[in-house]
Amino acid sequence: xxxxxxxxxxxxxxxxxxxxxxxxxxxxxxxxxxxxxxxxxxxxxxxxxxxxxxxxxxxxxxxxxxxxxxxxxxxxxxxxxxxxxxxxxxxxxxxxxxxxxxxxxxxxxxxxxxxxxxxxxxxxxxxxxxxxxxxxxxxxxxxxxxxxxxxxxxxxxxxxxxxxxxxxxxxxxxxxxxxxxxxxxxxxxxxxxxxxxxxxxxxxxxxxxxxxxxxxxxxxxxxxxxxxxxxxxxxxxxxxxxxxxxxxxxxxxxxxxxxxxxxxxxxxxxxxxxxxxxxxxxxxxxxxxxxxxxxxxxxxxxxxxxxxxxxxxxxxxxxxxxxxxxxxxxxxxxxxxxxxxxxxx
Numbered sequence: 001x002x003x004x005x006x007x008x009x010x011x012x013x014x015x016x017x018x019x020x021x022x023x024x025x026x027x028x029x030x031x032x033x034x035x036x037x038x039x040x041x042x043x044x045x046x047x048x049x050x051x052x053x054x055x056x057x058x059x060x061x062x063x064x065x066x067x068x069x070x071x072x073x074x075x076x077x078x079x080x081x082x083x084x085x086x087x088x089x090x091x092x093x094x095x096x097x098x099x100x101x102x103x104x105x106x107x108x109x110x111x112x113x114x115x116x117x118x119x120x121x122x123x124x125x126x127x128x129x130x131x132x133x134x135x136x137x138x139x140x141x142x143x144x145x146x147x148x149x150x151x152x153x154x155x156x157x158x159x160x161x162x163x164x165x166x167x168x169x170x171x172x173x174x175x176x177x178x179x180x181x182x183x184x185x186x187x188x189x190x191x192x193x194x195x196x197x198x199x200x201x202x203x204x205x206x207x208x209x210x211x212x213x214x215x216x217x218x219x220x221x222x223x224x225x226x227x228x229x230x231x232x233x234x235x236x237x238x239x240x241x242x243x244x245x246x247x248x249x250x251x252x253x254x255x256x257x258x259x260x261x262x263x264x265x266x267x268x269x270x271x272x273x274x275x276x277x278x279x280x281x282x283x284x285x286x287x288x289x290x291x292x293x294x295x296x297x298x299x300x301x302x303x304x305x306x307x308x309x310x311x312x313x314x315x316x317x318x319x320x321x322x323x324x325x326x327x328x329x330x331x332x333x334x335x336x337x338x339x340x341x342x343x344x345x
Contacts, residue, residue, distance in 0.1 A: 003027060005169065006073040008088060010037055010062060011280070012050040012142035013105060014079035019146055021077070022057040023172045030062045031069040038062035050280075054146040067095040074100050075169050077136070078121070081281040082108030082191075085117055089124040102129060103155065103166050105136040107190035107246075108283040109290040114297070116187045131159045134166050135183055137190035138241035139249035141256070145175065152176040154241045156186040178241065185237030188228040192291060193247040194258045194284030195305055196220030200251035201262020202311070202318050216304065217251055223302045227291065230298050258284035265311060266318050288312055303328060 005025045007018045010032035018030045032038040041047050041062035045055055063069040066088075070076055074097050080088045085106060096102070102125065106117045113120070118133050125133070138153030145151050155170070155177055157163040163179040171177045180186055196217060203212050224247070225238045237243055250256045261282045264274045271285050292309040295302040307325055310316035 002075075002169070004029070004072050005075040005077070006031065006070045007077045007079060008066070008069065008092065009079035010041065010047060010050065011079065011081075012047075013140075013145070014077075015041075015047045015051040015054070015056070016142040016145035017077060017079060017105065017170075018060050019054065019056065019148075020170055020172060020175045022059040023175075024169055025075075026059060028057075028060045029069040029073070030060055031066060032062055032064055035064035038064040051142055051146050066092050070095050070097070070100075073097055075165075076100050076102050078102065078104040078106065078117075080106060082106050082110060082117060082283060082286065083281075086110065086120050086124060089121050093125055096125070096129075098128070100129075101132045101134065101162055101165055103134045103136055106283075107137060107194060108287050109191050109294075111286050111290050114290050114294050116184070116191070118183055118187060131157075132162050133157070134162055135186050135190070136166070136170070136177075137186045137246060139245040141249065141253060143255050148174045150174055150176075152178070152241060152245075154178045154180050154186060156180040156183045156242075158183060180237065180240075180242075182234045182237045184231055185228055185233030185235075186242040188231060188233055189224060189238055189242035190246055191283070191287050192224040192227070192305075193220075193243075193250050194282075195288050195291060195308060196224070196247060197250040197256055197258035198262040198265065198284040198288065198312075199304055199308055201256075201259040201264075202266045202308075202321075203262075204259070205263040205266025206318055206322070208322070213251070217247060220251075220304050221247060223304055227294060227298070227300050227302065230300055257282050261285065271312050285312060 002025045004027040005021045006029045007014050008031045010030050018028050021028045104117050110120050121133050134157035136155050140151050140153050155163050155166045167177040167179050199216050225235055229235050261274045288308050291305050307321040311321050
């Protein structure tokens with residue numbers, strides 16, 4: 001049993017991951033931004049606001065002070081919304097143990113800079129931490145992780161030994177962890193699947209059926225792979241847990257916030273109304289805006305993302321967006337690969 005680990009972010013997923021860590025650590029600190037939430041967790045041994053019905057082990061202690069939360073911790077897991085990552089890491093940096101491994105499990109991008117979370121973290125920490133920044137992703141709904149339902153994820157880090165330390169910290173008989181060197185691919189897959197899950201929610205909300213949804217997921221994965229490879233990812237990553245795995249669970253599950261948000265979008269609700277009603281962060285909304293800008297910057301064709309951006313931010317009607325997608329010019333399914341194939345014949 002290891003000594004002490006910290007989870008920064010007491011939302012649903014952060015709370016669920018803290019329960020996983022208690023199987024390998026005798027002391028797990030859980031940082032909450034609001035003092036009243038930390039107090040409630042410590043008093044009731046539950047997080048009824050974000051993960052109701054899950055009893056938290058005595059090994060978990062909630063804090064509202066970052067300094068107190070990370071004292072003596074060489075394993076720190078960041079699970080805060082993408083828009084709060086930079087300010088959180090900046091505040092956390094002076095208090096980190098110099099040998100700490102910093103892992104994030106945030107599936108989004110920074111809107112203003114269009115940067116991935118590991119890039120944001122690296123900018124806010126001393127250079128000595130660069131090789132010890134990792135990302136955790138994969139099909140892992142908090143509600144199921146919290147109840148110890150079998151779950152399998154992937155952790156990516158530039159240093160294999162760092163990835164294996166994270167694997168060892170989180171692996172249990174109900175939470176299986178694979179390792180990968182592809183930080184870019186794992187982050188891109190985790191962030192962009194939220195966009196496609198929004199689209200799946202729209203499709204289901206319009207009652208388009210299984211054929212449409214299957215096509216959406218397949219072509220959505222093509223978009224994710226296209227931009228991922230442009231950014232430097234290994235295309236094989238997108239056939240794994242951070243790609244297909246996370247996409248399927250987020251686009252089909254009743255637990256998925258992004259799927260539910262897409263469903264509400266199909267009913268005519270605005271992004272602000274959706275977030276207000278759900279009372280939680282919907283990463284796919286902000287990620288759609290960021291990735292639409294990335295696609296323009298790198299001149300990458302991402303029609304599904306483009307139409308979802310029009311739905312969310314330009315007032316386009318859902319059925320009109322679908323008509324635009326279905327009415328596009330004829331294409332070869334694998335496009336670039338097909339061109340290279342025919343050129344070699």
